[in-house]
Amino acid sequence: MDTETGHPGGVQGSPPFKQCHPNAPRSIPRSLLLTLPMFLWASLMFSRAFAARTAAPKIAALVTLVFTVSLFFLMMRTRRTYKWRRVFFVALGFLFPVGFIASLVALRGSMSIPIDQMIAGDTPFCFLAIPMMIVPAALTRTLIFPGSILPTASNPYAIAAMVALWLTATIVLGKGWCSFACFFGGLEEGFAAIRRKAVIRDIHPSLRLVPWGVLAGIVLLSAATLEPTYCSWLCPFKAVTEFSEIRSAQTALQFGIFSTLFAGLVVVLPVLTRKRTQCTFLCPFGAFQSLFNKTSIFDIRVDRERCADCVTLCSGACPTLSMNPQSIAAGGTLMSCMKCGACVDVCKKGAAVWHVKGTPLSVRPETARLLYLYAAWGFATMFGGSIIANSVETIIGFFA
Amino acid sequence: MKRIVPILAYTAAALTIVAVILSPFVLMGWFVRGVAALGLRTDPVYSGGEAAYAIPKSGYRIIVNRPVVPKSLLRAGPTFVQIAWEPASALPARIGDEVDVDHDGRPDLVARFAVPRDRTAQLQADVTSLSPRVASMRGIARQSFTSAIVRVGDRIVLRVPLADLKRPMGP
Numbered sequence: 001m002d003t004e005t006g007h008p009g010g011v012q013g014s015p016p017f018k019q020c021h022p023n024a025p026r027s028i029p030r031s032l033l034l035t036l037p038m039f040l041w042a043s044l045m046f047s048r049a050f051a052a053r054t055a056a057p058k059i060a061a062l063v064t065l066v067f068t069v070s071l072f073f074l075m076m077r078t079r080r081t082y083k084w085r086r087v088f089f090v091a092l093g094f095l096f097p098v099g100f101i102a103s104l105v106a107l108r109g110s111m112s113i114p115i116d117q118m119i120a121g122d123t124p125f126c127f128l129a130i131p132m133m134i135v136p137a138a139l140t141r142t143l144i145f146p147g148s149i150l151p152t153a154s155n156p157y158a159i160a161a162m163v164a165l166w167l168t169a170t171i172v173l174g175k176g177w178c179s180f181a182c183f184f185g186g187l188e189e190g191f192a193a194i195r196r197k198a199v200i201r202d203i204h205p206s207l208r209l210v211p212w213g214v215l216a217g218i219v220l221l222s223a224a225t226l227e228p229t230y231c232s233w234l235c236p237f238k239a240v241t242e243f244s245e246i247r248s249a250q251t252a253l254q255f256g257i258f259s260t261l262f263a264g265l266v267v268v269l270p271v272l273t274r275k276r277t278q279c280t281f282l283c284p285f286g287a288f289q290s291l292f293n294k295t296s297i298f299d300i301r302v303d304r305e306r307c308a309d310c311v312t313l314c315s316g317a318c319p320t321l322s323m324n325p326q327s328i329a330a331g332g333t334l335m336s337c338m339k340c341g342a343c344v345d346v347c348k349k350g351a352a353v354w355h356v357k358g359t360p361l362s363v364r365p366e367t368a369r370l371l372y373l374y375a376a377w378g379f380a381t382m383f384g385g386s387i388i389a390n391s392v393e394t395i396i397g398f399f400a
Numbered sequence: 401m402k403r404i405v406p407i408l409a410y411t412a413a414a415l416t417i418v419a420v421i422l423s424p425f426v427l428m429g430w431f432v433r434g435v436a437a438l439g440l441r442t443d444p445v446y447s448g449g450e451a452a453y454a455i456p457k458s459g460y461r462i463i464v465n466r467p468v469v470p471k472s473l474l475r476a477g478p479t480f481v482q483i484a485w486e487p488a489s490a491l492p493a494r495i496g497d498e499v500d501v502d503h504d505g506r507p508d509l510v511a512r513f514a515v516p517r518d519r520t521a522q523l524q525a526d527v528t529s530l531s532p533r534v535a536s537m538r539g540i541a542r543q544s545f546t547s548a549i550v551r552v553g554d555r556i557v558l559r560v561p562l563a564d565l566k567r568p569m570g571p
């Protein structure tokens with residue numbers, strides 16, 4: 001018997017609910033012990049800020065450290081993932097534009113990026129451009145992005161650095177990037193959490209295939225035009241990050257598209273549907289990242305022995321429509337699962353479980369969860385934590 | 401085999417934690433060097449292409465790049481050449497230089513622009529054609545990647561569209 005979960009390791013048949021339900025709180029000392037490695041990791045990550053001469057970076061680092069470590073402790077204590085991850089993720093989503101816009105305004109006085117900065121290679125690289133750059137890079141050996149390849153004093157967010165960061169995250173998280181690292185997804189998740197019940201509930205399941213179409217379209221168009229098409233024409237997050245200076249009807253139209261898509265897919269529809277609609281119905285990077293779920297060692301499985309076939313709970317909780325009756329019947333999620341943990345937390349039978357591929361299902365699912373969370377939260381602390389700390393420092397600087 | 405596969409799987413899962421721990425100290429550096437070692441470069445439409453030759457002047461020099469031919473299938477932009485004056489801090493208040501863009505020994509254009517001391521001031525250039533390669537243009541500012549005059553660090557960069565592509569470039 002697994003003492004962590006009460007799961008009878010390898011025993012056939014479904015144990016009583018009380019025994020298998022994974023949400024019984026863990027003891028405080030044990031939770032603290034499990035949190036200790038994350039505390040040490042976060043302390044190491046923010047050590048440079050603690051050594052700063054001014055107070056603002058130190059305070060920002062301390063706030064972020066307490067925030068991330070406390071959330072991890074709560075994950076350990078409650079054995080729930082989604083709720084606490086969402087707090088972090090929404091904070092990341094809403095704080096990222098604060099720090100980023102402040103740095104843009106300090107650097108160039110505006111959110112718009114002028115052509116001289118693009119010619120200078122000073123455009124910060126965004127990971128959303130990665131799928132569009134692969135084919136042109138293979139065909140022409142050039143990168144179709146107006147940034148520098150190696151970090152420079154004027155552009156630390158260079159292409160190689162950001163690609164390296166993405167590669168690390170992809171190895172560790174697979175599509176978990178979308179629920180632990182993507183600083184854009186947090187905005188939608190925040191808006192999706194506003195209402196307690198969805199106004200729009202009937203969403204045609206085929207709509208979740210749209211990102212694949214968008215991905216195919218932008219990859220082909222980018223190869224044909226040698227321009228990052230999605231960044232130029234479709235990215236809703238340009239509305240809250242940076243966009244080409246509006247100097248013509250074309251750039252004005254582009255900004256209009258960004259703003260409309262942002263308002264519709266990132267604000268209004270998430271509020272009405274309680275889903276991450278931009279991620280589910282548009283984001284080509286999310287579709288691209290889904291491919292790496294195949295290489296990730298972690299996944300979410302449904303234990304058919306325990307599943308009560310209620311279907312609506314887990315599939316209804318999924319923010320990206322990545323569970324449906326067919327996938328549940330097949331014992332898992334769709335390829336687009338971003339491993340956020342919503343289905344695991346909501347399942348009353350403990351049938352939806354974290355899983356390490358190649359291991360028997362439902363044997364030590366909490367071990368699988370812990371392994372995943374140490375990796376995912378470790379990355380989130382390093383990457384998202386630094387973004388949060390930077391934004392908190394900006395806010396402190398604004399009020400000081 | 402039944403026992404080995406789960407052991408390997410848990411080992412791989414544990415290695416993801418090791419990867420995270422190593423990432424800021426080792427892995428990121430490896431990946432950055434790996435990406436850089438691929439020999440990729442920024443699209444010349446953005447970077448302006450490679451330098452072809454330099455024209456020395458008194459106190460400053462003009463760098464003429466190789467012409468950039470956009471290779472796009474769908475977006476047929478004009479070929480352009482990037483010309484840079486550096487260091488910008490040593491330039492006279494007004495520039496009026498003849499430039500040989502194809503390195504055939506004969507000037508192809510005259511570029512005229514004022515050099516304001518205020519680094520944030522908007523630049524504007526006029527180009528007078530001296531050969532069929534270049535069309536005369538007035539009021540070049542920051543229109544597009546193929547027609548622009550901007551400050552980039554301590555350089556003033558002028559991009560001029562080219563024509564008459566059938567004639568071979570170079571001496």
